[in-house]
Amino acid sequence: MTPRYEPNEIEQKWQRVWEDERAFNVPNPVAGEPTAENHWYQLEMLPYPSAPSIHMGHVLNYTMGDVQTHVRRRSGWHVVRPMGWDAFGLPAENAAIREGRHPRVTIEANIDRMRAQMKRLGWAIDWEREVAAHQPSFYRWTQWLFQQFVAHDLCYRKEGPVNWCPNDQTVIANEYVVDGHCERCGAEVELRNMTQWFMRTTAYADELLEYPGGDWPEKTKAIQRNWIGRSEGAEILFEVAETGDDIAVFTTRPDTLHGATFFVLAPEHPFVDSHASDEAKEYARHAGARPVEERAAETEKTGVFSGLHAINPVNGEKLPIWVADYVLMDYGTGAIMAVPAHDERDGQFAETFGLPVVPVIDEDAKLVNSGRFDGLPAEEGKRAIVAALEAEGRGKATVNYRLRDWSVSRQRYWGCPIPFIHCEKCGVVPVPEDQLPVILPDIEDYAPKGKPPLAQNEEYMNVECPQCGGPAQRDPDTMDTFVDSSWYFLRYIDSHNDEAPFDRFVVDYWLPVSQYIGGIDHSTGHLLYSRFFVKAMNDWGMVGFREPFARVFHQGWVTLGGTKMSKTKGNVEGPDELVDRYGADAVRLCILFLGPADQDMEWTPSGVEGIVRFLRRLWRLVHEVAAGAPESGAAGPLTRKANETIARVTDDILRRFQFHTPISAVMELVNEISAAPDAPDARFAAETAVSLIQPYAPHIAEELWGVLGHERLWEAPWPEADSAQLVRDTFELVVQVNGKVRDRFEVDASLSEDELVARARESERVRAHLDGGEPRKTVVVPRRLVNFVV
RNA sequence: GCCGAAGUGGCGGAACUGGCAGACGCGCCGGACUCAAAAUCCGGUGGCCUUCGGGCCGUGUGGGUUCGAUUCCCACCUUCGGCACCA
Numbered sequence: 001m002t003p004r005y006e007p008n009e010i011e012q013k014w015q016r017v018w019e020d021e022r023a024f025n026v027p028n029p030v031a032g033e034p035t036a037e038n039h040w041y042q043l044e045m046l047p048y049p050s051a052p053s054i055h056m057g058h059v060l061n062y063t064m065g066d067v068q069t070h071v072r073r074r075s076g077w078h079v080v081r082p083m084g085w086d087a088f089g090l091p092a093e094n095a096a097i098r099e100g101r102h103p104r105v106t107i108e109a110n111i112d113r114m115r116a117q118m119k120r121l122g123w124a125i126d127w128e129r130e131v132a133a134h135q136p137s138f139y140r141w142t143q144w145l146f147q148q149f150v151a152h153d154l155c156y157r158k159e160g161p162v163n164w165c166p167n168d169q170t171v172i173a174n175e176y177v178v179d180g181h182c183e184r185c186g187a188e189v190e191l192r193n194m195t196q197w198f199m200r201t202t203a204y205a206d207e208l209l210e211y212p213g214g215d216w217p218e219k220t221k222a223i224q225r226n227w228i229g230r231s232e233g234a235e236i237l238f239e240v241a242e243t244g245d246d247i248a249v250f251t252t253r254p255d256t257l258h259g260a261t262f263f264v265l266a267p268e269h270p271f272v273d274s275h276a277s278d279e280a281k282e283y284a285r286h287a288g289a290r291p292v293e294e295r296a297a298e299t300e301k302t303g304v305f306s307g308l309h310a311i312n313p314v315n316g317e318k319l320p321i322w323v324a325d326y327v328l329m330d331y332g333t334g335a336i337m338a339v340p341a342h343d344e345r346d347g348q349f350a351e352t353f354g355l356p357v358v359p360v361i362d363e364d365a366k367l368v369n370s371g372r373f374d375g376l377p378a379e380e381g382k383r384a385i386v387a388a389l390e391a392e393g394r395g396k397a398t399v400n401y402r403l404r405d406w407s408v409s410r411q412r413y414w415g416c417p418i419p420f421i422h423c424e425k426c427g428v429v430p431v432p433e434d435q436l437p438v439i440l441p442d443i444e445d446y447a448p449k450g451k452p453p454l455a456q457n458e459e460y461m462n463v464e465c466p467q468c469g470g471p472a473q474r475d476p477d478t479m480d481t482f483v484d485s486s487w488y489f490l491r492y493i494d495s496h497n498d499e500a501p502f503d504r505f506v507v508d509y510w511l512p513v514s515q516y517i518g519g520i521d522h523s524t525g526h527l528l529y530s531r532f533f534v535k536a537m538n539d540w541g542m543v544g545f546r547e548p549f550a551r552v553f554h555q556g557w558v559t560l561g562g563t564k565m566s567k568t569k570g571n572v573e574g575p576d577e578l579v580d581r582y583g584a585d586a587v588r589l590c591i592l593f594l595g596p597a598d599q600d601m602e603w604t605p606s607g608v609e610g611i612v613r614f615l616r617r618l619w620r621l622v623h624e625v626a627a628g629a630p631e632s633g634a635a636g637p638l639t640r641k642a643n644e645t646i647a648r649v650t651d652d653i654l655r656r657f658q659f660h661t662p663i664s665a666v667m668e669l670v671n672e673i674s675a676a677p678d679a680p681d682a683r684f685a686a687e688t689a690v691s692l693i694q695p696y697a698p699h700i701a702e703e704l705w706g707v708l709g710h711e712r713l714w715e716a717p718w719p720e721a722d723s724a725q726l727v728r729d730t731f732e733l734v735v736q737v738n739g740k741v742r743d744r745f746e747v748d749a750s751l752s753e754d755e756l757v758a759r760a761r762e763s764e765r766v767r768a769h770l771d772g773g774e775p776r777k778t779v780v781v782p783r784r785l786v787n788f789v790v
Numbered sequence: 791g792c793c794g795a796a797g798u799g800g801c802g803g804a805a806c807u808g809g810c811a812g813a814c815g816c817g818c819c820g821g822a823c824u825c826a827a828a829a830u831c832c833g834g835u836g837g838c839c840u841u842c843g844g845g846c847c848g849u850g851u852g853g854g855u856u857c858g859a860u861u862c863c864c865a866c867c868u869u870c871g872g873c874a875c876c877a
Contacts, residue, residue, distance in 0.1 A: 331876045610815050664814035739858040789857045
């Protein structure tokens with residue numbers, strides 16, 4: 001009598017066994033001892049515990065990683081697969097303010113709940129490596145690393161305009177400004193001048209465009225390329241006629257230099273404030289205060305003549321200098337030479353203000369009106385003009401980037417404290433290493449009030465200067481949470497180390513991450529910053545590799561009602577009720593069966609029914625086969641089907657990174673066994689089905705493995721297809737006439753091409769379409785088809 | 791505007807290297823079991839026509855290459871995503 005399939009019972013049972021056995025904990029290699037060569041670091045982006053539940057997007061992400069983990073493990077790889085928490089950050093702080101609880105209390109309760117949910121889904125995670133960004137044992141090293149960046153001149157303080165969200169009362173990074181509004185709260189972003197810490201990401205701009213040894217999606221690379229925005233051009237010096245000062249411009253079109261008819265400064269350009277007319281200064285004050293997005297939205301260009309002129313270094317012409325807000329201070333040099341004939345924006349400006357237009361490139365892309373450069377093709381003209389300028393010290397070829405340095409200061413409470421002290425005498429002084437971490441103090445009032453919450457806490461702020469012992473103040477800001485996530489994957493590898501952030505030997509063993517799975521929305525933030533971190537650490541000798549992630553995969557969004565599931569949209573569907581009703585195995589299978597993992601997919605709980613039906617059928621069938629089928633028997637059709645399924649499933653998961661088709665393949669196998677449960681090879685086929693479904697549904701697979709008389713499927717070798725069994729001795733020959741299928745029948749695989757054609761011509765149906773005539777041409781595809789052309 | 795991805799049954803999707811379009815699942819229809827229903831099991835299920843043998847059409851649209859195109863090429867349409875006054 002087959003017992004009932006009770007998912008919750010068997011799932012709890014096996015989860016306990018795996019925990020007791022430490023089945024998915026993996027030791028680090030030890031220096032001096034032999035190490036396994038085939039190691040695999042399976043990583044999915046760490047969750048952000050600002051809500052008390054994981055959602056179906058997490059279930060998709062981590063189940064994919066889990067399938068990889070199981071298949072790799074059972075294929076003989078050493079697999080490390082850790083988990084942790086991106087515990088600092090604004091949403092948690094805002095939620096805490098709303099609920100009147102300390103962010104730590106909220107976050108830790110959320111982490112406990114999410115961890116319990118993860119364990120209930122049975123994911124093969126090495127929980128002994130768990131880290132959370134808000135724990136002092138972690139952020140001690142975040143601070144230590146921050147100081148290293150400063151020491152290596154890759155992190156610095158600068159005053160400059162920053163995006164300020166008046167609602168969240170903090171600076172926000174460029175990537176969180178969407179159409180001039182704060183991505184998180186929607187408030188209109190203002191520009192403010194503040195002194196901030198910046199990571200010098202631009203120092204690696206060129207290198208970030210390359211992916212040595214990396215297998216990254218083209219799409220992601222394109223997004224990063226776009227973000228970095230490398231453009232080759234020239235810097236050219238223009239002398240101001242009235243003052244004798246030189247002002248540099250950046251241009252990608254030095255070939256059009258003779259067509260420059262005016263000159264434009266950004267409103268924020270320092271020369272405006274020092275030398276321009278009062279009217280121009282007045283314009284600059286208004287224009288400069290407005291966000292770029294707002295300026296760009298205007299249809300008409302605005303600007304004011306400054307009263308000054310610039311001398312074109314190539315022909316001595318005097319160009320009026322205008323101040324206009326279509327020129328941006330933080331790209332290039334904040335000044336341009338305007339060539340209205342060949343630049344759309346300059347053209348619009350010239351039209352608005354009646355400025356002359358001089359074409360200098362003809363239809364054949366050759367230079368005209370350009371003095372001695374006339375007749376040169378534009379590309380050659382670029383080089384020739386830059387060379388001429390260079391000879392006179394008036395210009396040089398340069399490369400410019402859209403990428404800005406990464407602003408990392410946040411005027412908020414719930415983040416990693418910045419380990420620096422401001423002393424009037426000594427300046428900005430690092431907190432001595434033996435005093436790290438600078439503990440984030442518990443404070444009563446962390447609501448933003450225009451100045452950082454920590455700044456209001458005198459006990460925290462007032463310290464002795466570590467250098468002179470005089471009175472000094474802590475830095476009141478905290479770090480952007482992308483700093484935490486830029487190195488957490490290194491800490492996982494050595495999370496209990498209290499001597500260093502990590503040991504280089506073990507990190508060099510496991511990294512780069514073999515497979516990183518996460519959302520494509522992190523392409524310009526987290527992924528770029530992590531690459532920057534690793535390149536810098538490699539330069540300092542902390543790690544022996546230069547890229548953190550060898551392979552990257554982006555899962556699609558799980559949508560509900562057509563919109564992407566996320567906390568901010570409020571359409572989060574958690575797994576709890578589904579796991580209660582159907583079990584973790586069903587939920588895991590269901591989310592992966594939804595469709596290709598790299599495409600968006602609409603969450604439809606109705607699909608669960610089909611999966612549950614499949615699991616019950618598998619359950620019944622295995623019990624039936626275990627009770628009735630012979631221990632081992634002659635190979636038959638099921639043997640071949642089982643081997644074909646092994647080949648398909650393995651290839652789909654390991655090579656194609658495709659997770660929904662293997663489920664179909666195992667379903668097919670189970671359907672075939674169901675049709676012949678008494679076959680001599682039914683037991684082998686059933687064992688294969690159970691073994692292949694284990695990465696998806698490890699609990700039921702483990703239970704059924706026991707029913708079939710075996711033990712410890714989680715560490716059983718991954719099945720290998722027997723190539724001898726894959727060879728078919730017959731195949732279905734397709735016969736076409738003029739490319740249309742007219743007949744199909746089984747033939748012996750050993751038949752020659754001539755014999756195949758002969759057999760094809762015997763077919764009544766084919767003859768009917770040949771009309772008794774001779775085919776003009778006959779195409780034979782071995783082991784597939786014969787096509788007659790008439 | 792620039793860059794990228796994608797368009798296949800009622801639905802999610804499969805078809806990996808140019809060779810049987812629609813695997814697998816959902817839904818729906820019919821049948822078995824049942825007093826009845828649920829569950830389960832069996833069968834059917836792209837459209838149109840049919841003398842029930844089969845025939846024709848069909849992978850966003852229009853062309854092309856090929857014996858043969860969902861797959862390759864050209865043009866276009868639609869949807870989604872990224873970037874965008876970046877000189």
